[in-house]
Amino acid sequence: MESLEENVFFADVMVRGNPIFQIGGLVDITAKERARTINRRIASLVSQSDSFNSVQIALIDGGSSALLQVNNRVLMTVTSQDALDFNVSVKELAQLWAQDLDDSLSQPSFMVDVAQRLDVTIQNLIQDTIDNLPSFMGAFIVVVFTWLVAIAVKNIAYLWAEKTEGDRSTDILISRLCYGGVWIVGSVISLGILGLDFGLLLGTLGLTSVAIGFSLKDVLGNYISGVILLAARPFRINDQVVITDYEGTITQIQLRAITLQTYDGRLVYIPNQQVFQSSIVNITASPFRRSSIILGVEYDSDLDFVKQIIRATVVNTEGVESEREIMILVTELIPSTVNIEVLFWVNSRRQSFLKVTSDVCQGIKEVLEKENIKTPTNSYVITLDNPSLLQGGLHPTDTTS
Structure with a gap:
């Protein structure tokens, strides 16, 4: 075979x-x-x-x-x-x-061929760089000039907005928009100096806008939401707010996200799109906030007198807005106590709110003790109709059926 x-x-x-x-x-x-x-x-x-x-x-x-x-x-x-x-x-x-x-x-070997091609490419790059050196220098000068002008315009716009608007969030928005606008103009001029057709570039971007839109949907959504939030101003820097599950003080507002510092010192970064789609509670939008205390007194207490001394205590407590109405209401009658709710206004900042509310609670307790007005406790008082029975002692009686 x-x-x-x-x-x-x-x-x-x-x-x-x-x-x-x-x-x-x-x-x-x-x-x-x-x-x-x-x-x-x-x-x-x-x-x-x-x-x-x-x-x-x-x-x-x-x-x-x-x-x-x-x-x-x-x-x-x-x-x-x-x-x-x-x-x-x-x-x-x-x-x-x-x-x-x-x-x-x-024909050269593979390595020789690669080296020759690389050498030719480098030589062409060097020659193109030399030929286009004036254009590169011009574009570089425009970029540096744009950078300087953008910084100057940003600062001027911020100062102008600070005088006219008086809101730091809006000031930031106006200054950043001016800064970005200067860079857009400078970029167009630089591209023109380099010989790039800006119209053709826009056409190319138009063809790829769908793909870019899908890939950058969340990023663009955050920026657009940031612009809307800065323009609508539902909150400002140093406002105390509740957003989703977070409560704290707004420390920074950016076009992409906001920074919120919780009351225990943690920093939370919340994307603007999430903020825009959530319910926002601005605690400090109003300078004053109503606080309330519920307490109970015994049934035999003089309620008018109790109300009078509580009102005097609340009015005399530092931090309470005495010009606003103070309400003292009997809210509930239960078997062991008469419940009274005390409503008063204090500064809406959390630290002041907690301190003044604590001072009012302490003051009411002290004045009730001073006037010998008892507040019910969990202990019970047993009253005997015939106290003489205790003198001879009580003995259980055996009963049989």
């Missing part, structure tokens, strides 16, 4: 791993063995030299065979059998294969 190699009638002759032509077998050697021998010679030649002379053709045996040589080294023999295989003369086939070898050997 013939081997697999014997069934291979043609094999590839290769230069640097690339096949260039095929050869057939001879009487005493298979095509694959013959190609392997030729490929070893070519590989040895390529590894020892980077420059090659043209392939030389030497006809032998009266023109029935031809030798292909490079740098005085024989690479292969073109035989009459090869000529018969390709239906051409030995000389024509030798010239054809010599040309293929010349073309392949003249």
Whole structure:
């Protein structure tokens, strides 16, 4: 049974791993063995030299065979059998294969090719930079000038807004919009100096706006919500607010998010889109806030007198807005106590609110104790209709049925 190699009638002759032509077998050697021998010679030649002379053709045996040589080294023999295989003369086939070898050997290796391409690219880049140096310098000057003008305009706009608006949030919005507008103008001028067609750029952005919109939907939503919040002003810096599950003081308002400091000192960054879509309770939007205290007195207390001394205590407590109405209401009658609710107004800032409410509670407790007005406790008083029974002692009576 013939081997697999014997069934291979043609094999590839290769230069640097690339096949260039095929050869057939001879009487005493298979095509694959013959190609392997030729490929070893070519590989040895390529590894020892980077420059090659043209392939030389030497006809032998009266023109029935031809030798292909490079740098005085024989690479292969073109035989009459090869000529018969390709239906051409030995000389024509030798010239054809010599040309293929010349073309392949003249091409540089991969690393040399990469180095040459890199060198050409760098040279072109350097030349383009030199040619466009005036444009680059002009664009750089415009960018620096834009930066300086943008900072100046931002500061001027902030000072103007501070005098006219008087609200720091709006001041920030106006100054940042002016700052961004100057940069947009400067960028357009810089692109024009560099020779870029701004109209074409806008057209390209228009084609990709859908993709950009989907990828930057949340980011753009936060910025747009930030502009709306700064314009609508539901809160300002240093306002105390409740947003979703967070309560604290607004410390910073940016176009992307707000910074809220909770009462225990934590900093919370809330995206503007979430703020815009949530209910906002601005605790300090009004300068005053109503506080309330509920207390209970016994049924035999003089309620008018109790109300009178409580009102006097509340009025005399520092921090209570005495100009606003103070309400003292009997709200509930339960078996053990008469509940009274005290309503009064204090500063809406949390620290003041808690302190004044605490002072009012302490003052009411002290004045009730001073006037001997008792407040019910969880202890119970048992009153006997016949106290004389206790003098002789009480004894359980046995009962039987």
